Amino acid sequence: MAEADRSTFIVADDHPLFREALIHAVHNCVPDAEVLEAESLATLYDVVESNPDADLLFLDLNMPGVSGFSALAYMRNNHGSMPTVIVSAVDDPAVIRRAIHHGASGFIPKSSPVRMIEAAIESILQGEVWLPENVELSGGGLDSEEARVAAAMSSLTPHQFRVLMMLGEGLLNKQIAYVLGVSEATIKAHVTAILRKMNVTNRTQAVLAVQRLNAQDAVLVE
Amino acid sequence: MAEADRSTFIVADDHPLFREALIHAVHNCVPDAEVLEAESLATLYDVVESNPDADLLFLDLNMPGVSGFSALAYMRNNHGSMPTVIVSAVDDPAVIRRAIHHGASGFIPKSSPVRMIEAAIESILQGEVWLPENVELSGGGLDSEEARVAAAMSSLTPHQFRVLMMLGEGLLNKQIAYVLGVSEATIKAHVTAILRKMNVTNRTQAVLAVQRLNAQDAVLVE
DNA sequence: GCCCTGATTCGACTTTTGGCTAATGGCAAC
DNA sequence: GTTGCCATTAGCCAAAAGTCGAATCAGGGC
Numbered sequence: 001m002a003e004a005d006r007s008t009f010i011v012a013d014d015h016p017l018f019r020e021a022l023i024h025a026v027h028n029c030v031p032d033a034e035v036l037e038a039e040s041l042a043t044l045y046d047v048v049e050s051n052p053d054a055d056l057l058f059l060d061l062n063m064p065g066v067s068g069f070s071a072l073a074y075m076r077n078n079h080g081s082m083p084t085v086i087v088s089a090v091d092d093p094a095v096i097r098r099a100i101h102h103g104a105s106g107f108i109p110k111s112s113p114v115r116m117i118e119a120a121i122e123s124i125l126q127g128e129v130w131l132p133e134n135v136e137l138s139g140g141g142l143d144s145e146e147a148r149v150a151a152a153m154s155s156l157t158p159h160q161f162r163v164l165m166m167l168g169e170g171l172l173n174k175q176i177a178y179v180l181g182v183s184e185a186t187i188k189a190h191v192t193a194i195l196r197k198m199n200v201t202n203r204t205q206a207v208l209a210v211q212r213l214n215a216q217d218a219v220l221v222e
Numbered sequence: 223m224a225e226a227d228r229s230t231f232i233v234a235d236d237h238p239l240f241r242e243a244l245i246h247a248v249h250n251c252v253p254d255a256e257v258l259e260a261e262s263l264a265t266l267y268d269v270v271e272s273n274p275d276a277d278l279l280f281l282d283l284n285m286p287g288v289s290g291f292s293a294l295a296y297m298r299n300n301h302g303s304m305p306t307v308i309v310s311a312v313d314d315p316a317v318i319r320r321a322i323h324h325g326a327s328g329f330i331p332k333s334s335p336v337r338m339i340e341a342a343i344e345s346i347l348q349g350e351v352w353l354p355e356n357v358e359l360s361g362g363g364l365d366s367e368e369a370r371v372a373a374a375m376s377s378l379t380p381h382q383f384r385v386l387m388m389l390g391e392g393l394l395n396k397q398i399a400y401v402l403g404v405s406e407a408t409i410k411a412h413v414t415a416i417l418r419k420m421n422v423t424n425r426t427q428a429v430l431a432v433q434r435l436n437a438q439d440a441v442l443v444e
Numbered sequence: 445g446c447c448c449t450g451a452t453t454c455g456a457c458t459t460t461t462g463g464c465t466a467a468t469g470g471c472a473a474c
Numbered sequence: 475g476t477t478g479c480c481a482t483t484a485g486c487c488a489a490a491a492g493t494c495g496a497a498t499c500a501g502g503g504c
Binding site for chain 4: 445447451452453454461465466468472473474
Binding site for chain 4: 379381404405406407408411412424
């Protein structure tokens with residue numbers, strides 16, 4: 001579907017108005033750009049999978065289905081070549097730093113003025129990493145525990161990742177099986193694989209690990 | 223154990239240095255005060271239970287065993303007459319507001335200068351609610367969902383609360399039984415009661431509800 | 445083509461969970 | 475004392491969770 005001669009952008013954000021604003025900014029930078037939208041994690045999967053060659057993904061850090069860095073870890077693993085910019089209402093420097101360490105190509109606070117967003121797009125399209133003013137990537141990398149969890153999540157297959165996200169909503173295997181249209185036995189197999197890769201012994205622990213990864217405060221991370 | 227003629231204070235914080243500083247401040251305000259310490263949730267249970275008439279509890283919002291407002295909800299329920307001051311490195315006004323709405327008698331940022339901490343202690347001992355400068359309790363109360371979860375947790379018995387906290391560490395019923403020195407059947411009975419009170423259908427959902435209550439960022443709360 | 449790897453799928457089996465009943469003892473309020 | 479509520483436990487049962495082994499399928503390398 002993705003045409004080779006047109007730039008393709010994907011905007012993943014659950015807020016329609018902000019999506020629109022972002023699309024507008026993109027068109028100002030690249031007039032003939034094709035812009036696809038995703039308002040949830042589920043649609044993001046589809047859009048990304050059917051457009052694996054998109055030039056840039058704008059990803060809200062706080063979408064229904066995943067909060068935080070889980071979706072970023074997913075993109076990093078399954079579509080590592082697609083640059084991903086985090087767009088977020090949060091502007092805590094620690095969060096920004098973690099986003100970059102998790103592989104984001106940039107970070108755009110939702111409070112940014114339009115022309116700054118456009119400048120960010122230009123910059124990132126040239127392969128640079130864009131950060132808000134006054135933010136520096138000082139200090140070392142991620143917390144070792146956080147890096148471990150992120151690495152584990154990156155090793156998950158797409159199906160396993162989707163199952164893990166649904167575990168994080170407190171769904172039963174049976175419910176997940178129904179949503180994904182497969183048998184419960186299949187989901188159990190996925191769960192077992194997830195537990196092994198994440199080095200935990202039950203689903204509750206897996207969910208907790210994801211929650212810690214996604215936390216955007218100093219408390220659970222620390 | 224608590225003597226009627228001496229003021230008793232409890233300092234619950236996992237950071238020894240800060241505990242010491244706090245104790246020092248207390249002694250400056252009330253020279254003959256008896257000050258008890260707790261460095262974890264487990265010891266806090268014991269200290270509070272054996273000193274139910276303490277005059278004031280200093281509670282770190284981020285202790286090993288519980289992060290966030292769970293411990294506050296516990297105190298509110300089981301020792302409602304004991305004033306509890308939240309002490310925290312976080313100074314987000316939203317967090318402060320939520321702490322007060324969850325029944326705290328005050329909020330002391332860890333960054334406060336000593337004399338301000340002493341002023342806070344004086345003020346709270348007089349029955350007033352103490353807040354950092356520049357913070358107002360504007361607007362309404364808690365998010366309805368958050369209030370619902372807090373109310374549910376407040377309805378838990380002490381044992382049920384401890385079991386819930388251990389569920390939040392991903393432990394099996396068998397493991398919880400071993401730690402608490404009771405049979406697994408007892409834990410199952412507690413878990414069933416917890417699920418009913420919290421209006422969820424399985425332990426993972428119960429854990430998620432606690433996580434949302436404890437979250438100190440805008441993401442999970444929103 | 446053929447082989448190999450890994451993802452996905454699934455059924456059979458074991459363990460853990462959770463609901464229900466029932467019985468015991470302690471403790472506090474009425 | 476009686477009436478609750480809580481904590482404790484057992485036993486039973488159904489459902490859910492988790493493990494194992496195996497079949498199928500797709501893609502890449504030879």
